Amino acid sequence: MEIKDNISLKPYNTFGIDVIAKHFVEVTGLAQLQRLLQLSAYPDKFIISGGSNMLLTKDIEALVMHINLKGIRIVEEDQETVTIKIMAGENWHDLVLWTLDHDYGGLENLSLIPGNTGTAPIQNIGAYGVELKDVFVGCEAMNVQNQELQAFSKEDCQFGYRDSIFKNKAKGKYIITSVMLKLTKANHKLHTFYGAIEDELKQMNVVTPTIRDISNAVVSIRSKKLPDPKEIGNSGSFFKNPVVSKKTFEKLQKKHPNVPFYKMDDDTYKIPTGWLIEQCGFKGKRFGDAGVHEKQALVLVNYGNARGVEILELAEKVQKTVATKFGIRLFPEVNIIK
Ligand code: EPU
Secondary structure: OOOEEEEEOHHHOOOOOOOEEEEEEEEOOHHHHHHHHHOOOOOOEEEEOOOOOEEEOOOEEEEEEEEOOOOEEEEEEOOOEEEEEEEOOOEHHHHHHHHHHOOOEOOHHHOOOOOEHHHOOOOOOEEOOEEHHHOEEEEEEEEOOOOOEEEEEHHHHOOEOOEOHHHOOOOOOEEEEEEEEEEEOOOOOOOOOOHHHHHHHHHOOOOOOOHHHHHHHHHHHHHHHOOOOOOOEEEEEOEOOOEEEHHHHHHHHHHOOOOOOEEEEOOEEEOOHHHHHHHOOOOOOEEOOEEEOOOOOOEEEEOOOOOHHHHHHHHHHHHHHHHHHHOOOOOEOOEEEO
C-alpha cells in the first residue's frame, strides 16, 4: 500500500478545489482499510470518496484515504425483488445504469447524481420524489476506533431530508464500506408524478414509460438545469431547502404571493432555496471564479480556479442576504471542511 505525499485533491472533489493532501492513499480492500486505521504514524485520517458533497477550504494535514472499494453482487432474490450489495467506491450513476441494464427498478429517479454509493446514505440522496431510503435495506461501516465492521439497518440510519445518523451522532466515527438495496424485478413502481418528469416524458412522446424512459427523462432534466461537474465545478445543491411552519409560510406568502412551495404536512412547508436566492438577485452572478449557477440558483459553481474560501464567502453572502430579505436561515447541504 503506497502512501504518497503532496497530492492535489482537485481531481478528487467535484467542486474542483485545488488543495493539497500532505499524505494520500488509495483504499482498495477491507483488510488494507483496517491496517491503515491502525497506523500510528498517521494519527489523523480524512476520508474522501466521490468528493461530490464537500467544500475543501484548506490543505489537509491528515492522511487522506480515498475509498475505492469496488464490487456489486446479488445477495438475495425472488420472483419480484432482488437485494444487491454494492461496495462503497462504486460510482452512483454507473450503478444506476447497471440496474437499468438488468431491468431492476427503484433507482431510475436518482439518475445522474454525482458521487459514490458509499456516501449516498450519509445525506440520504434524493431527487424527483424518490430518496435513497425508499430502496435502502442496510449498510456496513467500519468503526474507526476499533476497526470492526458494523451492520446498520435502515432504522439505525435515522434517515431524514438530506440527513442521517452519519451526519449527526455517528459523524466521523464510521467509514461506510458497502450498501444493500432492495429493487424490483417485476411490477416496477414508477414515480412520474413530479411535474418536470411528466412534462419531459410528454416531450419524449412516451405514453407508457419504462424505468429506462424515466431515467432518460431525469438525465435530460438534470442536464438542462444542473452544471456537469466535469465542465464546471460544483456540488449540486449547496443549501438545503428550508422547512418552515405554516405560520411562517403564510406570512411569507402574504408578502410574496408567487412564492413556490412544497406542502409536507398540515404544519410544514418546504420553500425552494433556488427561488429565495434568485429573488435576491444572485442567479448567474459571478465573483471571480466563484458563482451562482445561471440555471439553478441553489447551485454554487467554481468556474476554474476559485479557492474554497471564495466559494464559502459567496455562500455566506447569499445566506446573509436571504436572511435579511426573507428572515429565513439557509443551512448548507454540502459538508464544509474548514
Ligand atoms: N427555483 C427558482 N429559481 C431557481 C431554482 C429554482 O425560482 O434558480 C424554484 C422554481 O419555482 C422551481 C422550484 O424552485 O420550480 C424547484 O426547483 P427544482 O425542481 O430544481 O428543485 P429544488 O427544490 O431546487 C431539489 C433538490 C435537488 C433535486 C431536485 C429535484 C434539495 C436541496 N435539492 O431542488 O437535489 O435534484 O429537488 O428533485 O432538496 C442536490 O441535492 O444536490 C440536488 C440537486
